Amino acid sequence: MCGIAGIFDLGGVRDIDRAALKRMTDALAHRGPDGEGFYFAPGVGLGHRRLAIIDREGGAQPFHAQTGGILTYNGEIYNYEKLSRRLQENVRLKTRSDTEVLAEGLSRDGPEFLHKLRGMFAFGFYEPDTHRLILARDRLGERPLYYAETNDGFLLFASEISAIAASGLLDISLDPRAIADYFYYGYVPDPKAIYRGVYKVPPGGWIAFERGKSPRHECYWRPVFTNGPALAYDEAAEMLRAELDDAVKAQMMSDVPLGVFLSGGVDSASVVSSMAEAKGAITACTIGFDETAHDERAAAREIAVKFGAVHYEDEARADSTALIDRVAAAMGEPFADASALPSFQVAEIARRHVTVALTGDGGDEIFAGYRRYPFFLGEEKLRRLAPAPLRAALFGPLGALYPKLDWAPQFLRAKTTFQALAQSSAQAYADAVAINLPSRIDLLLNADFKRTLGGYRPASLIEEAMERSGAEDPLSRAQYADLMTWLPGRMLVKVDRTSMAHGLEARPPLLDHRIVEWAGAIPPEYKLQYGQGKRVLKDAFVSRLGADYIARKKQGFAPPLRQWMRQAQDNPALRLNASQHWRESGLFNESGVDAMIRDHRSGRADCAQELWSVIMFDAFLRTTRR
Incomplete structure (x- = not known):
């Protein structure tokens, strides 16, 4: 994995502030400790910090394509060898790196080449002949990419927002709507960033900048939930097992030591089993807590032994306030998912042994593993029994009057359920994924700040996503919203920043776009039935992991x-x-x-x-x- 940065003159060919670009790449040194490179031409400067994974001798960047384009790139293209064979019909490749394949493919096909890629990536690609700069990001948003325009007409882009700020070329101030989003969701959703005028390239999107023209924004991929003609369930489970085996094998390519983050869950255990099928040596890293309810080390140990992994364990310093500032600095934007602390620590442990780590991220979003999904579906059944005005009249007062019984057993904590039943489907789901409910946020933020929002509602992001999903069933609408907001904005940000803070590359095979597309086409009941999520994933791997392991109660990964x-x-x-x-x-x-x-x-x-x-x-x- 790497860090990328650039400065582009949107209006002409003015000199680039080289010291500013150097400050930007310096701010990304943790992402690329193995090397640094620059490209300068009239009106453009590209920078790169390299973490060498593939072709350590030949993949230095910025990379000059033989056909003229210059690439600064962060990521891995897992099918680059297959693509290289096709490219060599027209051009003789000089390296065995995925960087050259990406550069030559973009030079030949432009952004259409994105459709051929299997991998995770964010890049800036400059075409000298047309003076065009293309910024693009992978389908699910695994790799980050920020951009901003200065007051005097220069475009800045970088892997992290800290590098944008480090340029010294942008007036930095906080965006009130991004702050409101943060206190509702616990993160700042794409395409916003915490600073005014700074944005993220959307997952599955690309933007072209040409001098004197308005930017061209394009979406080349979105998740689709077709729920088409069903495979037989047993056939679907077999197919999923084969698909994950293939994705894991593809993502095990590396010229440096590779391992896996192993928790006690089905997702990472399935990845380990697929690594064993690929016949590779397995180095597994696990972190636990001194509190039994939060500690999964025993379950992880069971999987490590079963598949012959070399297993490293450690205990999270769950009571260390000293870690808070380190994690906050790594995130770059405010981030309130407390599991970022143990994620930061397991990445630190893993980096002592490996440079690349596979992860189990994505299983809950793709195969409906979160507890909120069955609750949401249950509420939807009740919503269909009564019109919205009647529900609002009945459950609204109940939600307002019912006490917040934090100390009580789960079945007595009905306040949020009453509130949800009084709301629309989309508003209720937005509150289900929120980290703080609006009534609680009102107690935190002052009236002057709330007036600056002009009535802005963070929940509108989920509402709009569910509307755009085009899906008919409620589970698919909820999953689509998560794939467009929660996954890239929270889960993948956490993985990227905590791993890259230690110069560690993290790869989530479950988010191979072919698996995501496959999961979107199977019936909802294959994913969630009788309140149990990840049904087809569990049945796909029960023969390898064992029925007792599959039946384990899910534990949280947070202090x-x-x-x-x-x-x-x-x-x-x-x-x-x-x-x-x-x-x-x-x-x-x-x-x-x-x-x-x-x-x-x-x-x-x-x-x-x-x-x-x-x-x-x-x-x-x-x-x-x-």
């Missing part, structure tokens, strides 16, 4: 926030008492936050997630504004 923020020592909530960053930001209702700290520490209420959102926003301010 125990509720207990952590009630400790007398090393309590992250206490950081907020001492920090002035969040208080001086002008965003918060300070008395509301202080009350949440008191209520949570006393046990009167569970405010762990709300407080964590403030803690990580405070850490973002601290680490980016030194």
Whole structure:
């Protein structure tokens, strides 16, 4: 994996600020510790930081195609050898790198070449003859790419937002709508970024910039849920097993040590079993917690032994506030998924042994593994029994009056269910994926900030995604929304930033686009039935993993926030008492936050997630504004 950056004159051929581009690549040094390169021409500068994985001698960048284009690229093209054989009918390739294949393919076919790629990538490709710059991103958004325009008409692009800021060419200020998105979702969804005027190239999209012309935005891929003619269920399970075996084998290509992140779940265990089928040596890395409810090391150990993996384990420092600033700095934008802490630590452990790690990411989104899916489908059945006005009149007051029973057994915590039944399907699902509900956010943020939003509702992003899905069944609409928002904005950001902070490349075989497309075409009940998700994935691998392992109860991969923020020592909530960053930001209702700290520490209420959102926003301010 690598870091890319560039500066492009949108209006002419002015000199490029070389020192600014150097600052940008320096900010990406962790992504590419193995080398640095630059290309400069009138009106354009491209930079690259390299983590050498394939053809360590011949894949240096920016890469000059024989037919004229110049490429700075971050990613892996898993079918590059097949593509190279086709390209060599017209051009004699000089290296055995996927970089050259991508550069020559783009020179020959332009953005149409994207349809032929199997892999993860983000790149800038400059065509000197036409003075055109193309920015593109892989189908699912595995690799990041930010861009921004300066006041004097230069385009900046980079793998991370920290590199955009490091250029010194952009006036940096926070975007109020992105802040609102963050406190609702726990991350800033694409295509927004936390700073005004900075954007992300959308997953499955490309943008062409030409001097004196408006940018051309194109979408070349979107997930489709056809639910077409069904395969027999047993045939579908067999086909999925073969597809994952193929994807894992393709993603095991590497000239450097390769391993796998192994949790106690079905997804990563299935990947390990497919690695064993490929007959490769397996190095597995696992991290656990000292609290049994959050610790999956025993289950991971079982899989490691079964498939003969060399297994490295460690225990997460779940009570280490010192880790918070390191993670916040790696993320670059505010990010409130607490599982980023153990993800950061397992990447740190893995990098001691390997340079590339396969992961089990994507299984929950593709095969409906999240607990929220069956809850959402149950609510949908009730919504169909009564018209919206009747539901709002009945369940709205119940949701408002029912107490928030954080301490009670699950079946008594009905407040959110009543609230969901009073809402539309899309609004209810948006709240289901939200990290903080609007009523709780109102207690955190002050009235002056809320007025700047002009009525903007973060939930509208999920509502629009579900509307665009074109799917008829509720599960497919929810999955489509997750693939367009949650997956690229939260899950893949976490994997990319925490791994690349240590110069480690992470690859998720379950997100091979052919598997995603295949999963979109099978019936919903193959994925979720009788409240059990990932049905076809589990049945595809039960013969390898064992029925007892498949039946294990799912455990979370996150530190125990509720207990952590009630400790007398090393309590992250206490950081907020001492920090002035969040208080001086002008965003918060300070008395509301202080009350949440008191209520949570006393046990009167569970405010762990709300407080964590403030803690990580405070850490973002601290680490980016030194």
